[in-house]
Amino acid sequence: MYDYVIVGAGSAGCALANRLSADPSISVCLLEAGKRDRSPLVHIPLGVAGIMPTRHANWAFQTEPQPGLGDRRGYQPRGKVLGGSSSINAMIYIRGHRSDYDAWSQEGNPGWSFDEVLPYFKRSENQERGANEHHGIGGPLNVADLRSPHAICESFIAAGQQKGYARIEDFNGPDITEGVGYYQVTQQEGARCSAATAFLTPILDRPNLTVVTEAHATRVLFDGKRATGVRYRKNDQGHEITANREVILSAGALQSPQLLMLSGIGPRDELERHGIELRHELPGVGQNLQDHIDYVTAVTSPSKETIGLSVPGSWDMLRAMNDYRRYRIGKLTSNVAEAGGFLRSDPGIDVPDLQLHFVVTILDDHGRKLHAGHGYSCHVCLLRPKSRGRVGLHSANPMAAPVIDPGFLSEEEDMQKMVRGFKLMREILSAPALASYRGRDLYTADVRTDEEIREVIRQRADTVYHPIGTCRMGHDEGAVVDSELKVHGIDGLRVVDASVMPTIVSGNTNAPTIMIGEKASDMILFATRSSSSSREKEQSHQGSQPVWPVEATV
Template sequence: MQNEFDYIVIGGGSAGCVLAGRLTEDPNISVCLIEAGGDGNNWTVNVPAATVISLPTKINNWAFETVPQAGLNGRKGYQPRGKGLGGSSNINAMIYIRGNQADYDHWASLGNTGWSYQEVLPYFIKSENNASLQNKYHGNTGPLSVSNLRTDNPLHQRYIAAAQAEGYNVLDDFNGAEQEGLGVYQVTHVNGERCSVSRGYLQPHLNRPNLTVLSHAVTHKILIENKIAIGAEIHHTGQIKQIKATKEVLLCAGAIQSPQILMLSGIGPEQELKKHGIDCVHSLSGVGQNFHDHPDFIFGYTVKEIQGTFGISMSGSLDMFKQIQRYRRERKGMITSNFAECGGFLKSDPSLSIPNLQLHFVVALVDDHARKFHASHGVSYHVCLLNPRSRGSIQLSGPKISDPLKIDPNFLADEQDLEDLVQGFKLTQKLMQSPALSEIYKQDLFTADVKSDDDIRAILRQRVDTVYHPVGSCKMGVDDMAVVNPQLQVYGIQNLRVVDASIMPNVINGNTNAPVVMIAEKAVDLIRQYYLQQQVA
């Protein structure tokens, strides 16, 4: 096997697929993409509703666990992360959200030149192939297919009626001029099937002679000589191998595993490395710090009529058989569902400049990430805090890639996070009690006895967990805790960049997959510009 390439991309998730697909557009550039999971191209990925199989299990999923969370009554949280080419775009709810325009302007205000909203918008547009929206905010020729849902779910109309009754704006585009409001989400679909980032960016180009993809290949560490990244040590086909990069190593292992690989390579907080007998190649205090995530609470109700909901019943089983047949014929119906079909963005306080809450309306009963089973048909309502103040960390437990990580999002450590979620609880509950929705309920499973603010605080600590948006553990910036500069280059190490959600200084106000694709699209331009400048010099 060839063991020398221009670029080595570590991690075949959303960012890694974009980098591999884009960089190999140049036939003179060779790329090796290293992925610990499989090829990400099977029915458990491509059939949208099959995410119910992957999310609670280790199918296509690393299925990480956090350390006990003091803010959650000492509970351990769950951190699903996609495993296989396509990464978390293989198991997510496919919701296409970019975040708020102010998110990126804030990044730029922190010294991250080139990352303002107007500067990143062209990369969102470049990546997108939107089937229905055609305006200055959207792209219609990119690799990532975005479309309206094809479920024909009657509950959409109920949700919109409830939103209107409560006086909220109803939006058909959360990625345009305005984010505040409620409606039906657009999703990364192509003809009713999941458009993972691998399907959009990588799979069409697997026959390129300058692209080598190694699946089931676990990266042990980045090889560094004289503070220059020169390759990676991997375990592949039962052997330890060293692969060399003549230009750069691009680390795309995600907010949980990118800091792990950096630390195992000797890059990170010196005391943390010494504790595990790892030689410190370069002391970088911010590696593994600034880790944070959207804390999320879920309401759950059983329903009187099963139409439009998932669950187990005699009539539901008959309907599901019909839905499967419809999916095979038309690629429409409930099997195309992303479950979290409706939602939107609200403010916990009208004086806020931008929304700080996101809602997800799910057409099934969800309890503990679908790991606690309820046979009943039902609906669930998520409310998450978009801009948490709490910060945690990713730490090692040992010097090997197989040693479990200490994952600590530090949920609700900041009291204001809890108070903001109390308001979010009340707003969401008020929306859910609107007649258009409340008339379908049979039983409130989790919050029937919640009356006072103290009751709300108690149940939040009892039930809050992730909504799957971990970021920040290798943050981009110009301060002492930054890991990468605004060109995504790791401080103190040449020829090494981090390109994934870990570089976000602050989590964006929304779902994180589309922003990761944008980050990778921008990284491709940064890389190309760097080498053009080198040639000129």
């Protein structure tokens, strides 16, 4: 029996567990379906290359066939380990544009404008460059420059400058409009700083915090319209756990809506189709799925400096292993996507709607197809797609994967912008600064017309791993949670993760999801202390003992 039960130890869940359990009078249980984050592939930055294409610490979901992608099934890697997707991502620290958050607020979600969420970004951050009005120091999440960036990234940035783009030193600074540069990363002394490393590992000895791994949540428990606990499976056995105050779902944009539906909360027709008793009808659960559609081009290179499969590359990697072991520098500290930029698909728009990730190796099908030799790749993704998808159920079996249908390129405007993005990316990659590295274009050497570009996008585009929006925050009939992230119509239940975003942010989603966890913790603690204060006043008149005795948890 705990005050709070959190389902999911990902980016938001780890931040929540840390902040809530900082109060010793509050007991917290954190459930995670994956294992402890002991794998070296998690902590060594370049280890991402071994995780993303496999099921190691990875749910490795597939989408439904996508008409916009020639009926191909897309790939959806998500973290199945302490730290969630922050333990398997490319560690890029990006917040998005201030207009993203201002739009949330303007849509009827008070407290979520950029100026109101910036303090939570700063609170979580330990910016190695130092503090200023946009950055914080002393927070759990270490944000750093890459230790050993590849020289080709400097040439990529120079290529962008040759095409008229500014060099950006801080993509999270004031009023960033357009430009290229190096990404900062969530690393500390050359190792990954996941949400688990930052928020969870330092506090595992707190007596009021219990972390249960390999615990797959199967449904939320209720007393009428109040959430009272969680049922989960561990070691092929069922268990139940009680939440005195709240159950908090932080299972991510794909699995938080799945768990709500398995628990009888969601669209009536979806639940009836699978024989699930309707507890509360919320038609928006699982709807509004948004993701950044992304195309990757790859070019071979005569240079052996990039990461590649070759005899020189193997010797280089052996040296890199020694450099990492002794000094925490070298190729193993690479996040692979070291540089990039933000571009506008149309000069007439104010805020960039395209993002580039420049990759220091040949990347094909999320790393699941390998190529001999050396080269480089570049992603272009659409930051504010119009296309919408959904998450549903394959069955009432809680161990089954959810239905994932992103609806990629279902809106024609998205394809038009991706075609423009492809052309802008190609212009940069063809600039003189990259001439000494440039070899053969692997996929698009003969692609010239707009229709040819469309076809190669349909053949090769997929996610860049940023699903959001399936438990949308708002106050209309399609919203799932309110601006305090409480599930509409249900007491004692919140959703705190990327699924609550009404619209997708203009960049990578890890830092914004941690911010959501930080802000939610303050809202929850404020409500807890207000409630406790009221009860204590009431009981002081009755001569009662304090209301919330601390339960020791092991």
